Amino acid sequence: MDQYVPKGVTYLPCFILMDPNPIRTALNVCKDLIAHKVYAVIVSHPLTGDLSPAAVSYTSGFYHIPVIGISSRDSAFSDKNIHVSFLRTVPPYSHQADVWVELLKHFNYMKVIFIHSSDTDGRALLGRFQSTSQSQQDDVEIKVQVESVIEFEPGLENFTEQLLDIRSAQARVYLMYAGKKDASVIFRDAGMLNMTETGYVWIVTEQALEANNVPEGTLGLKLVNATAEQAHIQDSIFVLTSALRELTSMKNITEAPSDCETSGTIWDTGKQLFEYIMKQELLDGQTGKVAFDENGDRVNAEYDVVNIKENQVQEAVGHYLFSREVDRMRLTLDDTAILWPGRIRTKPEGFMIPTHLKVLTIAEKPFVYVREAKDDKCNQDEIPCPHFNSSDDGTGAIDTVMHCCRGFCMDLLQELAKTINFTYSLALSPDGLFGNYVIRNTTVGGKKEWTGLIGELVAERADMIVAPLTINPERAEFIEFSKPFKYQGITILEKKPSRSSTLVSFLQPFSNTLWILVMVSVHVVALVLYLLDRFSPFGRFKLANTDGTEEDALNLSSAIWFAWGVLLNSGIGEGTPRSFSARVLGMVWAGFAMIIVASYTANLAAFLVLERPKTKLTGINDARLRNTMENLTCATVKGSAVDMYFKRQVELSNMYRTMEANNYDTAEDAIEDVKRGKLMAFIWDSSRLDFEAAQDCELVTAGELFGRSGYGIGLQKGSPWADAVTLAILDFHESGFMESLDNRWILQGNLNLAQCEQNEKTPNTLGLKNMAGVFILVAGGIAFGVVLILIEMVYKKHQTRKQKRLELARHAADKWRGAIERGCPEAVEVSPESG
Numbered sequence: 001m002d003q004y005v006p007k008g009v010t011y012l013p014c015f016i017l018m019d020p021n022p023i024r025t026a027l028n029v030c031k032d033l034i035a036h037k038v039y040a041v042i043v044s045h046p047l048t049g050d051l052s053p054a055a056v057s058y059t060s061g062f063y064h065i066p067v068i069g070i071s072s073r074d075s076a077f078s079d080k081n082i083h084v085s086f087l088r089t090v091p092p093y094s095h096q097a098d099v100w101v102e103l104l105k106h107f108n109y110m111k112v113i114f115i116h117s118s119d120t121d122g123r124a125l126l127g128r129f130q131s132t133s134q135s136q137q138d139d140v141e142i143k144v145q146v147e148s149v150i151e152f153e154p155g156l157e158n159f160t161e162q163l164l165d166i167r168s169a170q171a172r173v174y175l176m177y178a179g180k181k182d183a184s185v186i187f188r189d190a191g192m193l194n195m196t197e198t199g200y201v202w203i204v205t206e207q208a209l210e211a212n213n214v215p216e217g218t219l220g221l222k223l224v225n226a227t228a229e230q231a232h233i234q235d236s237i238f239v240l241t242s243a244l245r246e247l248t249s250m251k252n253i254t255e256a257p258s259d260c261e262t263s264g265t266i267w268d269t270g271k272q273l274f275e276y277i278m279k280q281e282l283l284d285g286q287t288g289k290v291a292f293d294e295n296g297d298r299v300n301a302e303y304d305v306v307n308i309k310e311n312q313v314q315e316a317v318g319h320y321l322f323s324r325e326v327d328r329m330r331l332t333l334d335d336t337a338i339l340w341p342g343r344i345r346t347k348p349e350g351f352m353i354p355t356h357l358k359v360l361t362i363a364e365k366p367f368v369y370v371r372e373a374k375d376d377k378c379n380q381d382e383i384p385c386p387h388f389n390s391s392d393d394g395t396g397a398i399d400t401v402m403h404c405c406r407g408f409c410m411d412l413l414q415e416l417a418k419t420i421n422f423t424y425s426l427a428l429s430p431d432g433l434f435g436n437y438v439i440r441n442t443t444v445g446g447k448k449e450w451t452g453l454i455g456e457l458v459a460e461r462a463d464m465i466v467a468p469l470t471i472n473p474e475r476a477e478f479i480e481f482s483k484p485f486k487y488q489g490i491t492i493l494e495k496k497p498s499r500s501s502t503l504v505s506f507l508q509p510f511s512n513t514l515w516i517l518v519m520v521s522v523h524v525v526a527l528v529l530y531l532l533d534r535f536s537p538f539g540r541f542k543l544a545n546t547d548g549t550e551e552d553a554l555n556l557s558s559a560i561w562f563a564w565g566v567l568l569n570s571g572i573g574e575g576t577p578r579s580f581s582a583r584v585l586g587m588v589w590a591g592f593a594m595i596i597v598a599s600y601t602a603n604l605a606a607f608l609v610l611e612r613p614k615t616k617l618t619g620i621n622d623a624r625l626r627n628t629m630e631n632l633t634c635a636t637v638k639g640s641a642v643d644m645y646f647k648r649q650v651e652l653s654n655m656y657r658t659m660e661a662n663n664y665d666t667a668e669d670a671i672e673d674v675k676r677g678k679l680m681a682f683i684w685d686s687s688r689l690d691f692e693a694a695q696d697c698e699l700v701t702a703g704e705l706f707g708r709s710g711y712g713i714g715l716q717k718g719s720p721w722a723d724a725v726t727l728a729i730l731d732f733h734e735s736g737f738m739e740s741l742d743n744r745w746i747l748q749g750n751l752n753l754a755q756c757e758q759n760e761k762t763p764n765t766l767g768l769k770n771m772a773g774v775f776i777l778v779a780g781g782i783a784f785g786v787v788l789i790l791i792e793m794v795y796k797k798h799q800t801r802k803q804k805r806l807e808l809a810r811h812a813a814d815k816w817r818g819a820i821e822r823g824c825p826e827a828v829e830v831s832p833e834s835g
Contacts, residue, residue, distance in 0.1 A: 030260035070232035097129035183208035198342025217341035231286035388427035436639025465714030470641030484710025509603030536579035619703020
């Protein structure tokens with residue numbers, strides 16, 4: 001055929017039979033094949049028995065002579081470190097994993113149990129299944145999950161113990177790779193445990209189908225053209241001739257080795273020929289499309305999907321064929337023709353739905369209120385919720401301290417359990433955290449794991465999370481979320497700024513300079529009044545009475561008293577100016593005092609009776625939040641959904657770096673620090689912060705919502721409860737149940753919020769805090785007056801004593817003077833003590 005064989009070229013065949021003794025086979029290859037300078041070898045062997053082409057592969061591979069196997073399916077031949085020049089037109093047993101993955105996707109079985117023998121083929125099948133199930137699926141949501149792997153040593157006598165271990169698992173889909181004898185033992189013990197009846201699914205490999213007790217309803221695979229030796233030989237010949245034609249046109253062909261004893265070097269042309277063979281594609285071969293992968297294994301091999309019917313009848317119910325339209329393998333199945341275990345025609349669910357769930361929650365007002373139960377009893381509207389202990393044997397045992405939980409999420413959990421019919425045991429988060437994706441082991445190659453609530457769910461130590469759990473991409477990659485039961489966003493909580501009132505608040509209406517000028521003006525006016533009244537020629541007026549007395553002029557003390565009295569708007573009973581010039585100045589001073597007092601009163605109202613100050617921040621775009629140089633501390637909770645949001649937002653990276661050092665372990669601690677003024681801005685879920693702001697009039701949320709998301713119920717990946725929970729939540733939204741929960745738990749603070757708003761609308765009244773300085777001024781005046789009276793009393797007492805001494809001395813001097821004047825002969829003795 002000219003399209004394969006160049007003109008003038010003839011390919012000569014030779015053949016030998018394999019010997020059961022691999023050493024004799026190797027010697028025969030040297031004597032009868034290599035001696036004839038063969039360029040390639042096509043090898044077959046009986047499908048049963050221990051005869052293996054390994055000796056042919058080893059011997060030919062030493063010189064890198066390509067060997068094409070047409071019946072060898074052991075996975076060991078895929079190892080190119082051992083079988084360096086081996087290819088095959090049949091796939092290894094491990095390639096059945098590709099069909100298994102397609103079957104599982106078709107039936108929508110996302111959780112399976114894998115049973116395999118601990119030989120090369122069993123391990124290779126498991127490895128290929130795990131890699132294929134993850135790499136071939138574009139949608140991360142539908143990755144097949146292997147719930148359990150059971151590995152056994154070939155030569156089984158009993159498999160009951162292993163079956164009992166997987167009997168309690170959720171998955172009811174069993175993928176099995178086993179030889180004929182081992183499969184017979186497994187099927188026997190599974191039948192005794194009723195694990196081959198209704199609800200179970202068995203998908204097995206070709207060898208297992210050869211057992212004489214394969215259960216009805218089992219699905220298996222059979223390679224198409226597996227025994228068509230003539231067809232495989234023909235396809236191998238076409239592949240070889242195509243490779244040789246390309247090789248002769250591109251490379252120089254060297255002579256093949258001719259003697260095993262003298263030829264000690266690797267044949268370069270053989271290596272090149274092997275590479276050309278691996279590149280060949282035969283579209284219309286006798287066995288379908290022939291192509292090879294990087295290990296020299298056949299790809300695009302075709303399988304029949306076999307279903308075991310009554311009396312061990314094997315019937316093909318589907319095919320795995322190459323489709324030229326899509327240029328890949330395609331699975332076609334006749335679902336109506338499949339007989340499932342238990343002789344049913346409807347597809348089993350493939351899993352056992354547990355009816356008792358381990359539910360986790362976390363303390364977060366108003367969704368979950370937690371209190372310690374002193375008498376180990378909870379009220380009617382509460383649910384017992386001890387702390388979850390994940391360090392036990394995996395049963396989810398809990399500690400001895402009992403807590404009681406109530407709130408929005410607890411009412412939702414009770415209604416969910418009633419609606420979709422499950423029981424539950426509730427526990428609190430083991431570490432009080434929602435969970436973060438962190439490196440557990442700090443050594444090189446440390447593994448990243450989830451902590452907190454999500455860590456327990458990912459590790460399958462819990463079944464459900466009922467808490468204000470924010471739905472975000474990081475979490476959704478590892479756990480399943482229901483539809484949101486509440487929509488919310490992120491906002492900022494801060495304390496309302498309060499005006500600081502000092503002891504001298506009453507002095508704020510005027511500046512210090514103005515106060516000094518007023519004080520100076522009082523005394524200057526008093527001095528001028530005194531001088532005008534003192535030196536005015538008309539400053540004294542005779543009284544109308546007949547005693548002829550005159551009214552005294554205004555002295556300095558009275559002038560100061562008058563000036564202060566007019567300024568402070570007090571009645572002046574006496575000590576008023578008497579001259580016309582002084583009275584004109586007094587009237588001007590009175591007008592000045594009126595203006596000063598009116599201005600002071602107006603400004604006092606402006607300073608002390610103010611509107612409620614508005615929030616300091618305008619929202620997430622406030623320059624003070626974005627500018628790391630500003631002295632404004634903001635924070636969120638470590639590892640929370642809000643923390644993850646800031647990590648994702650590139651434009652918030654500077655702000656996040658500043659926040660990261662201030663982040664808190666819990667929202668409770670952060671809110672308390674906001675109340676105390678220790679933290680200026682706390683960024684958290686709007687539902688919680690709106691609730692806190694409604695409870696405390698001193699707190700306020702700033703700006704508009706950002707990072708909108710929702711709270712959802714968390715479940716394990718592939719959980720059978722996911723759809724039921726989502727449908728129930730959608731029904732709750734439609735029926736008004738979610739609205740009733742909002743009214744009861746979240747909007748209950750609206751009454752307090754209304755009171756806060758009413759307080760904001762009414763003007764502030766002056767209190768002691770504002771006017772304390774005035775009272776201190778009065779107290780200071782009283783104290784100063786007392787001190788002055790004491791000084792006056794002491795001074796008066798001193799003056800009185802001095803006056804008495806002067807009077808005694810004067811009296812003695814008068815007596816002595818009188819005696820002298822009367823000429824009395826007796827001398828008057830005046831004692832020194834008398835003065």
